Amino acid sequence: MGKVVITVQMSADASIGPDIGWFEGGAHKDAGEHEIRLADAFLLGRRTYEALAPIWLATSGTFAERVNGIPKYVASRSAPGESLRWNATPVEGDLAGEVRRLKGKHEGDLLTYGCGEFAFELVRLGLADEIRFRVHPIVWSESRRPFHGLGHVRMNLKNSTVFRNGVVLQTYEPVAVE
Numbered sequence: 739m740g741k742v743v744i745t746v747q748m749s750a751d752a753s754i755g756p757d758i759g760w761f762e763g764g765a766h767k768d769a770g771e772h773e774i775r776l777a778d779a780f781l782l783g784r785r786t787y788e789a790l791a792p793i794w795l796a797t798s799g800t801f802a803e804r805v806n807g808i809p810k811y812v813a814s815r816s817a818p819g820e821s822l823r824w825n826a827t828p829v830e831g832d833l834a835g836e837v838r839r840l841k842g843k844h845e846g847d848l849l850t851y852g853c854g855e856f857a858f859e860l861v862r863l864g865l866a867d868e869i870r871f872r873v874h875p876i877v878w879s880e881s882r883r884p885f886h887g888l889g890h891v892r893m894n895l896k897n898s899t900v901f902r903n904g905v906v907l908q909t910y911e912p913v914a915v916e
Contacts, residue, residue, distance in 0.1 A: 740778055740844035741867035742837065742860055745770075746853045746884060748871060753878035754853065765901050770872070771801060777808060778846030781829075781837065783856030784814035790851070791824040811840060811848070813856055837865045853884035861891055862915045869893060869912055875904035890916040 748754050782790070787810065794805050810826035813833060822828060829836050837860065840848060850857055850866075860866040869891075871884070885891055893910035900906050 740841045740846055740848050742781060742841065742850060742865050743773075743777075743847045743868045743870060744850045744853065744857045744860065744866050745773065745870040746851065746857075746872070747874065748853075748884065749874055749876045749878035749880075751877045751879060752883050753880035754882040754884065769899070769901075769907060773847070773849065773870075774801075774805060774808070776846055777849045778844035779809040779811060779840065779848050781811050781840065781848040781850045781860075782813070783850075783852065783854065784812060784816070785854070786850075786852050786856070787812045787822075787824070787826065791826075795824055811836075833859065834863045834865060837863075841865075855888065858885045858888040858891070858915075861885075861912045862889070866912050868896065869910045871906075871908045871910070873906045873908065892916065 746754060794802060797805075806825060808825065810822075810824055811829050812822055812826050813829040829840075837848075850860060853869075857866070857869075861869070891912055892914040893912050895908065896911050897909040898906065
């Protein structure tokens with residue numbers, strides 16, 4: 739059975755800015771690529787899908803072939819703004835039931851990027867198995883934060899890895915939403 743893994747990159751002040759991105763090279767980048775290699779599918783909200791699709795569709799190479807070939811499931815309260823052409827299928831009907839079905843269908847991880855409304859809904863419904871924060875050693879001072887304004891998420895720390903360049907990967911198990 740697959741598990742839903744929410745993964746997000748942020749600054750030391752918990753900002754999720756537009757350009758946090760990868761610090762170039764190093765073991766933390768390898769770990770992120772390994773995360774994708776272990777994935778069976780992406781489970782994305784509409785906004786994240788619409789942000790990532792044009793980038794990856796324009797990227798080539800062996801790793802891009804892996805990313806582009808992985809099935810994407812896109813959840814949206816409204817129809818996606820562009821056609822689902824990035825190897826994507828809409829999540830239709832009951833979100834909880836459909837995600838449980840996808841977890842049963844896939845043995846590997848279902849990766850979700852970002853920590854906004856869609857990720858919060860996955861946690862609230864008890865569907866998220868892990869939340870991975872990649873904390874970069876920079877203060878970004880953006881107003882966007884993980885689950886900002888959506889509620890409190892209680893978590894248990896499962897693992898923490900500090901990479902040589904100062905990026906810290908924190909892996910949590912969500913416990914409760916308050």
